Amino acid sequence: MISNYLTLSIILFSLGILGVISRRNVFTVFMSIELMLNAANLAFISFSRLHISMDGQILALMVIAVAAAEASLALAVVILLHKHKGVLDTNIFSTLKG
Amino acid sequence: MEHTATFYLGLIPLMPLVGAFVIGLLHVMTCKTKGFSEEFYGVIACLGPAASCIMALQVFQLLQAMPVDQRILVHKAFTWFSVGELHINMGFLADPLSSLFLLFVTFIGTLIHIYSIGYMGGDKSFGKYFAYMNLFLGSMLILVLGDGPVVMFVGWEGVGLCSYLLISYYNDDRSNVLAGNKAFIVNRIGDLGFVLGMAFLFWSIGTHGFDFIALKANAPMLTPAMGLVVCLLLFVGATGKSAQIPLYVWLPDAMAGPTPVSALIHAATMVTAGVYMVARFSFLYAHIPLSGEVIAWIGILTALVSAIFAMFQDDIKKVLAYSTVSQLGYMFAGVGVAAYSAGIFHVVTHAFFKALLFLCAGSVIYAMHHEQNIWRMGGLRKKLPITYWTMVIGGLALAGCPPFSGFFSKDEILFSALASGHKGIWIIGVLVAGMTAYYTFRMIFVAFHGEPHSKSAYDHAHEPPAVMTAPLVILAAGALFAGLMNLPEVFGGHQLVSHWLAPSVLDHHVHATEGMEWMAMGASVVVVLIGIAIAFFKFARGAEVPYFSGFSKFAYNKFYIDELYDAVFVQPYKLIGSFIWKQFDPNVTDGPRRLTAGIYSIAGSAFKVFQTGFVRVYAIYMVIGLSLLSLLISQTLN
Numbered sequence: 001m002i003s004n005y006l007t008l009s010i011i012l013f014s015l016g017i018l019g020v021i022s023r024r025n026v027f028t029v030f031m032s033i034e035l036m037l038n039a040a041n042l043a044f045i046s047f048s049r050l051h052i053s054m055d056g057q058i059l060a061l062m063v064i065a066v067a068a069a070e071a072s073l074a075l076a077v078v079i080l081l082h083k084h085k086g087v088l089d090t091n092i093f094s095t096l097k098g
Numbered sequence: 099m100e101h102t103a104t105f106y107l108g109l110i111p112l113m114p115l116v117g118a119f120v121i122g123l124l125h126v127m128t129c130k131t132k133g134f135s136e137e138f139y140g141v142i143a144c145l146g147p148a149a150s151c152i153m154a155l156q157v158f159q160l161l162q163a164m165p166v167d168q169r170i171l172v173h174k175a176f177t178w179f180s181v182g183e184l185h186i187n188m189g190f191l192a193d194p195l196s197s198l199f200l201l202f203v204t205f206i207g208t209l210i211h212i213y214s215i216g217y218m219g220g221d222k223s224f225g226k227y228f229a230y231m232n233l234f235l236g237s238m239l240i241l242v243l244g245d246g247p248v249v250m251f252v253g254w255e256g257v258g259l260c261s262y263l264l265i266s267y268y269n270d271d272r273s274n275v276l277a278g279n280k281a282f283i284v285n286r287i288g289d290l291g292f293v294l295g296m297a298f299l300f301w302s303i304g305t306h307g308f309d310f311i312a313l314k315a316n317a318p319m320l321t322p323a324m325g326l327v328v329c330l331l332l333f334v335g336a337t338g339k340s341a342q343i344p345l346y347v348w349l350p351d352a353m354a355g356p357t358p359v360s361a362l363i364h365a366a367t368m369v370t371a372g373v374y375m376v377a378r379f380s381f382l383y384a385h386i387p388l389s390g391e392v393i394a395w396i397g398i399l400t401a402l403v404s405a406i407f408a409m410f411q412d413d414i415k416k417v418l419a420y421s422t423v424s425q426l427g428y429m430f431a432g433v434g435v436a437a438y439s440a441g442i443f444h445v446v447t448h449a450f451f452k453a454l455l456f457l458c459a460g461s462v463i464y465a466m467h468h469e470q471n472i473w474r475m476g477g478l479r480k481k482l483p484i485t486y487w488t489m490v491i492g493g494l495a496l497a498g499c500p501p502f503s504g505f506f507s508k509d510e511i512l513f514s515a516l517a518s519g520h521k522g523i524w525i526i527g528v529l530v531a532g533m534t535a536y537y538t539f540r541m542i543f544v545a546f547h548g549e550p551h552s553k554s555a556y557d558h559a560h561e562p563p564a565v566m567t568a569p570l571v572i573l574a575a576g577a578l579f580a581g582l583m584n585l586p587e588v589f590g591g592h593q594l595v596s597h598w599l600a601p602s603v604l605d606h607h608v609h610a611t612e613g614m615e616w617m618a619m620g621a622s623v624v625v626v627l628i629g630i631a632i633a634f635f636k637f638a639r640g641a642e643v644p645y646f647s648g649f650s651k652f653a654y655n656k657f658y659i660d661e662l663y664d665a666v667f668v669q670p671y672k673l674i675g676s677f678i679w680k681q682f683d684p685n686v687t688d689g690p691r692r693l694t695a696g697i698y699s700i701a702g703s704a705f706k707v708f709q710t711g712f713v714r715v716y717a718i719y720m721v722i723g724l725s726l727l728s729l730l731i732s733q734t735l736n
Contacts, residue, residue: 098707
């Protein structure tokens with residue numbers, strides 16, 4: 001039973017990674033990150049159910065809280081980036097090139 | 099009772115140090131604005147030394163109340179550091195030797211501080227001056243009170259630093275700064291000897307305790323060869339600090355500082371440190387007669403050479419400076435022939451009359467508006483009566499004319515030299531006594547007698563304020579009567595100083611007939627009177643500026659020793675320095691540096707490719723990294 005949940009979690013996580021790596025729009029990258037976080041949440045809750053323990057659920061709640069904080073910050077950054085360059089293409093922001 | 103006494107021991111050096119800190123802080127905080135008044139600084143500056151002086155008296159009385167063979171007070175303030183077998187306490191030791199030093203150092207130091215209030219009046223950084231002076235005195239007190247060579251060395255370096263700061267005090271003039279540098283560097287050469295001596299001492303007998311009490315107990319374990327090495331290396335330190343051949347060259351240049359500083363350096367602090375150190379280590383020197391021999395001969399030769407220099411100088415402070423070098427030579431001759439108490443007694447009397455002479459010279463310079471050339475003075479006797487009479491007292495004491503203090507102490511050194519069989523030292527010593535009398539009174543007669551050489555300066559000359567003349571009078575009383583403390587038995591005295599010092603220093607007692615003592619005394623008195631008489635006939639009725647030629651020109655230029663040192667040591671050193679700077683550094687040592695930098699540069703340009711600047715590429719790196727890490731962990735767990 002548990003393996004189904006974990007498979008779903010892995011699929012979601014891989015989709016997230018793929019999104020982060022392949023997409024150029026800042027928003028899509030951001031949503032992909034959220035997807036990875038929630039994949040982790042799903043894994044936590046699955047294990048929590050497996051071991052009949054509340055630890056995993058509490059961790060999932062923590063992740064949600066952190067994700068909320070991260071969302072507010074990230075959106076603020078996105079707004080600033082847009083004000084700065086007028087576009088949301090990550091390839092434009094490449095000043096860290098060596 | 100015991101507890102209070104040891105408590106004082108820590109406080110004695112602390113008082114001037116706190117004073118230095120407070121004054122320095124106030125000065126730094128207010129130097130941009132108008133700042134505090136001179137009186138305010140002056141009073142604070144005198145408080146510390148005066149408090150130390152009172153406490154030194156307490157310590158002295160406490161020691162006096164104790165039985166003769168137990169007169170030692172030790173105060174361990176805290177453990178300073180502890181490395182392997184070396185445990186160093188910040189400890190203070192008072193025994194008859196250090197308590198005697200404490201008394202005259204704090205007393206004369208206080209008087210010089212009071213005098214400075216008048217002398218330095220109107221100076222633009224009055225506070226800085228007094229901060230340095232207090233620091234100087236505090237360092238000297240640490241040196242005197244230190245319970246082991248290491249704590250002593252703290253004070254030893256402290257006085258070196260303060261002498262540098264004060265000699266180059268008038269730092270608007272480049273030559274003064276160079277004089278300060280010279281003092282510091284020459285002292286550093288001596289300090290190297292001291293450090294090496296300490297290291298050898300620790301290496302051979304120091305592991306069972308490295309304070310004076312333990313070292314004294316372990317001194318017989320020292321092999322003669324090692325003992326000689328230690329003694330001579332420590333003496334190298336003493337030649338630096340106490341201005342003996344070959345490191346005496348800094349002291350005459352130290353005249354660049356304000357005159358009260360010269361008085362402090364020459365009388366109470368700094369130059370007496372070398373003699374003190376040798377007396378402190380008398381338990382070593384007493385075992386190694388050869389080292390004493392070396393010290394005595396270097397001392398007496400220094401006395402001779404610097405007396406020759408002093409006879410031809412025309413700067414009032416230079417004459418006094420060379421006289422100090424000469425008198426220090428006597429002291430080393432004294433401690434060299436194992437007459438430690440005689441040497442120390444000469445330190446005490448010399449402190450009084452040399453402080454007096456320098457402060458007198460200071461008030462002459464003050465009255466003449468910073469004129470130091472004796473040939474531009476003349477006839478000052480009527481204008482500066484107090485200065486004149488106190489200076490005559492100081493001069494008679496320096497010349498060693500009975501019954502002034504210098505006579506008793508110098509005579510005891512010479513007599514000890516003669517009685518211990520050092521006839522050569524005695525003959526040179528008597529000769530130097532005559533020369534001392536000559537140059538001292540040459541200076542006094544030229545400056546104070548005859549006709550004024552500079553009419554305008556003479557007319558403006560006036561006796562300095564009471565804050566300056568009062569210390570002169572007190573010191574003159576000291577110069578007059580200090581000798582009576584150690585009145586020899588032939589005069590019905592009891593040699594109080596020698597008996598007081600007996601537990602601290604290992605005096606070599608010589609037995610000589612009374613006739614021999616009278617003869618030695620008579621010879622030096624006659625020579626001194628001849629010296630004064632020659633000076634009187636040559637200079638008392640007025641003298642012209644001399645023209646130097648032949649030997650006198652050679653002596654006037656101090657045998658060209660400074661030039662010789664410059665050519666032999668300084669210039670080659672500079673050449674080596676500039677070679678290393680211009681050739682060795684860019685061509686040799688820079689090689690590895692360039693190589694390392696080059697490797698990093700190439701590596702950087704190789705790794706640059708990975709820094710694409712795209713966020714998602716960095717994300718790929720992270721994923722790859724995490725995947726590899728996970729793989730590794732899963733492999734390890736399996």
